[in-house]
Amino acid sequence: MSELLQSIINSEDKNDLRSLMSEIRANEKQYLLRNDILNLYNEFCHKYQKKSELSQNSNLSKLIYYTQEIIQEDSNLCFIIRSKIASQEVYRLTPDLSIESMSVQELLDTRDRLVNCYHPNEGNLLEIDFAPFYDYSPVIRDPKNIGKGVEFLNRYLSSKLFAEPKQWLESLLNFLQLHQYNGIQLLINDRIQTQQQLSEQVKSAIAFINNLINTRAGEEPYEQFRFQLQMIGFEPGWGNTAARVLETLNILDELIDSPAPQNLEEFISRIPMIFRIVLVSPHGWFGQEGVLGRPDTGGQVVYVLDQAKNLEAQLKEDVELAGLSGLNVIPKVIILSRLIPNSEGTLCNQRLEKIYGTENAWILRVPFREFNPNMTQNWISRFEIWSYLETYAIDAERQLLAEFQGRPDLIVGNYSDGNLVAFLLSRKMKVTQCNIAHALEKSKYLFSNLYWQDLEDKYHFSMQFTADLLAMNAANFIISSTYQEIVGTPDSIGQYESYKCFTMPDLYHVVNGIELFSPKFNVVPPGVSESYYFPYSRNQERVESDRRRLEEILFTLEDSTQIYGKLDDSSKYPIFSMARLDRIKNITGLAECFGQSQELQKCCNLILVAGKLRVEESDDSEERDEIIKLYHIIDKYDLHGKIRWLGVRLSKTDSGEIYRVIADHQGIFVQPALFEAFGLTILEAMISGLPTFATQFGGPLEIIQNGVNGFLINPTNLEEIANKILEFINKCQQNSNYWQEISRSGIQRVYSSYTWKIHTNKLLSLARIYGFWNFTSKQNREDLLRYIEALFYLIYKPRAQALLQQHNSR
Structure with missing residues (x-):
């Protein structure tokens, strides 16, 4: 990119660059992100009446397009330029347009100075660098092959x-x-x-x-x-x-x-080498009934339960195909979660619970040690559990060995806490470790690493981001739901990419946090539970009494304890959304979009299944804020008679049928999240036959082919969302087959790419191949694991102990 910068300075664009820099310095923001930069540049071109060539085809426009961030420091501007996926270059531009290349360390120091909480003259900061540990392993060269690690590894x-x-x-x-099974030689x-x-x-x-x-x-x-x-x-096998x-x-x-x-x-x-699997989800509130009400558990519970059921089914099929049935080989899958004594009527206080529809898949619940019963007897938010995970892993190891009567063959972590426990367990038990993040908080909360100290009391990101770094580098392989979860798109960075280089001022600098070109990354999207979610047209599989009951709940039932709002005209097109009430899911944004559009209100009703109805019923501060906001929007735009808000907890059976009832009414599903790592509700809606509108930020970009089997929306542009929905409704009114065309295309898309059969086959194949790789390569990971352990004990553990002291005083 230095050539591009130099060509601008040597051309007629030089004066425009100088003027643009002056406009940037006049901006009140010291830290500009990509959207800020693009908006400022468009305003600049409009203000100075620049020709379209400058705004679209000039070298200056290319520079602006590739610039991810701009930091103002004194009179200088720091340009962070991402000319291609998974790489960046950093340059300092002075007022006289001299160009200086900046090192990663200089960039991190600049970011630190921005928040005025770190002063280089007072001493150096710990630098974390994982790059040397990847020197001995093969590395993918082409960015488009990132996430295809096993294919690369097979070729290698x-x-x-x-x-x-x-x-x-x-x-x-x-x-x-x-290979053996219970002492019996195989192969x-x-x-x-x-x-x-x-x-x-x-x-x-x-x-x-x-x-x-x-x-x-x-x-x-x-x-x-x-x-x-x-x-x-x-031998057999x-x-x-x-x-x-x-x-x-x-x-x-x-x-x-x-x-x-x-x-x-x-x-x-x-090769028959995997018979016992652990899926780790330690923050708890994990069960099969009555546990989807917590803001931070619902999606993960659904995902991991479905994964466990389908893994057990696939293992049984593999055992049968391998010819091991005569040896009494019985695969076993355990979901490792937390036992919560005060379980509020759920089974979360039960040590062992068999998973419905399986022969040998179980939820094993291990309690946190009772450092303070006032805390550990109750549910603890995922943002608060970091103090308990080390001792939890020690206790869980003993119980897993007892349940399996030996070591497991594969440990799969889920989310940041689960991945840290998976690392601690796999390190001790010498078992293959797989990481699945679902969503990394660092990407969801803007500047969360830079201003971590302001957020620490509420979110404890210092421990979470450290846990992420340790677990993702320790893992033998990592599964992501999408390519962009790893390295984003040409104009946005990925979740894992955000860990490549960052600072947590006063704590540490991450010079190289993860090797994005490592073959450990594999894209394996989750599937849909087809027993619960299937097309609305399959009437023979639907239960008529359930359909009538849910139709009444959605449209007419009066129940002030669980439902807010009556519909004046239930024959209008239903716009349906179902998500927890938090800022990221942006249900209030959808309500605002509906409120601002009189045209939408004329032809549609808005029906929401979202969290609690009352502030006093929620113990989550973010959910309480969203409840208040949603009531305010309803009153502000006078949506009474046009909106139904259901604060109900649905079983999976009802959840599947509720999509189909909306489809019976020729409705649509809208997922308006500000960011969505993947989007299981999108798949559930599509397979049910609902035309689906989903956020363009995150996983839906890879699920939905825009205009073919669904529609992508920008959740920050409410007018655009309304216009897209209205355009769809107009097409449906003009062409009686259009709704069905999109519906059928959505169903076909899910069945071709997003089933649990595809997922489990791929996951088990990966586990076997990475197991083979680790054995045959004689790869010495001990140095890497020792480095990770050092960071765990020097950074993570002291902070976890400090949080524990806070908990003990409550």
Whole structure:
């Protein structure tokens, strides 16, 4: 980008740049973000009547487009330029237009000075840098391949196998010899001792199975020829029928003779090596009934429960296909959460709860140690639980070992707290660790790292962001729901990318917080629970009494305890939204949009399923603020008779049916979040058949193909949202098939890309391949893990103990 800057200074744009810099310095904001920069530049072009060439096609316009942030310091301007995804350059421009490249350290010092809470002359600050620990591992080069880590890893491993066949065949042999289940040897026995024997015996086994199939049938059960295979050197795990065993052996034979990435992935994905899985969600209020009322639990509970059910089903299928049913192999999935004694009538005070619809999937609840019963007997917000996680991991380890009667094979963390506990457990138990963040708070709260000290009493970001750094670097692999969750879009940074370089003034500088080009990142979107969420047109699967009951709740029922508002005309198009009441979900923004548009009010009703109705019923400050705001909007725009606000807690069965009832009425679903990491409600609405309007900021950008199977909206532009909805309604009135066209396209989109079957298959495949990678690469992660431990004990733990002291005094 220095060339672009230099070309501006050497051209006619020089004077415009100087004038623009003067306008920026006149701006009251010291810190301008991208939207601020674009708006200021547009105002500049309009004010000085600049030609369209300057505003659209000039080098100056390119510079403005690529500039992510501008910081004013004295008379100088610091330009943070993101010319391509996952990389940035920083330059200081002086009033005389001299250009100075700035280092990461200089940028962080500049940001610190901006908040006036750190003075370089008083001493240096701790610098955190994870870059050296990625030097020994392969790195993706092309940004578009970020999030396709396993594909890159397969190519890398295949090339190593091809280039160094002897070494890698030895590693493969050793890997195959590892696998057991409860002391029973799987895959190969001691009749195969060398690489040569492996290659030869694979061919012998293929010849034997071919002959078997020719004389009998491909569906011959494995147990009928098990002993003959054992004599050749092969134990259970290759398949449940002759045809399946032959298929697996042929893949291995091809892999040995001519390594190819697809063969490697297909073969490793078939190896029976995962039978016991832990899904970690420690902040609690986790159950199957009556637990979706907390502002920070609902979405995660739904996600993890569905994941657990489908993982168990997939593991059972894998065991069957591998031919292990005769060995009494019973997969087990445990959701590790927190036991809460004062559980308010829920089962959150029950240690063990079986998950509905499964054979061996459980919620295991482990209590926080009772440092102060006034705190630990009750639910604690996810922003407050950091003091308890280390001892929680110690206690959870003992209970997991007892439940599994041994170690698990995979630990999956969820959210920041779950990922930290997953790290502590996997470190101790030497188990593969997977991270799933769902949403990283650092991206959701603007300047949350820069002004962390102002927010610390409420959010404790110093511990949360530190926990994120430690867990994401310790993880063997990371699953994100979308590509942009990792590295954003060309004009916005990703959630993980925001951890690359940042400062927490007076605490530490992060010079390199995460390697975005590491193959540990993989995009694996979640799925929809198809037993609850399915198209409205499948009437044979719907329960008529549920449909009538929910239709009454949505449109006509008078219940002042759970419903606010009556509809004057229930025949209008329903605009429907369902989310918790917090600032990010922006339900009040949708209400404001509806209130400002008389045209929308003429043809539509607004129906909201959102949190509590009364301030006194909520113990969350942000939810209380939104409740007050929503009542104010209703009164301000006189929406009485046009809005229904349901403060109800829905079961998953009712949640699925409520989408379908809205679809019966030719309604639409609007998800107006200011930012949405992924958006399960979007998938639920789309698969139900509801035309869906969703925020363009975050995951929905990858789910919805705008105008094809849904619509993207800018939640900050209320007039634009109203116009898009009105345009859709006008098209529906002009073309009686238009609503159905969008509805069908949405349904097809979900079934093609967002099912739990796709998700669990990919997740288990990743776990096996990264397990193989860690074994065969002989990658020494001990130095990285020691560094992470040092940061944990030197930064995280003292702050956690200080918070604990606060809790003990309450």
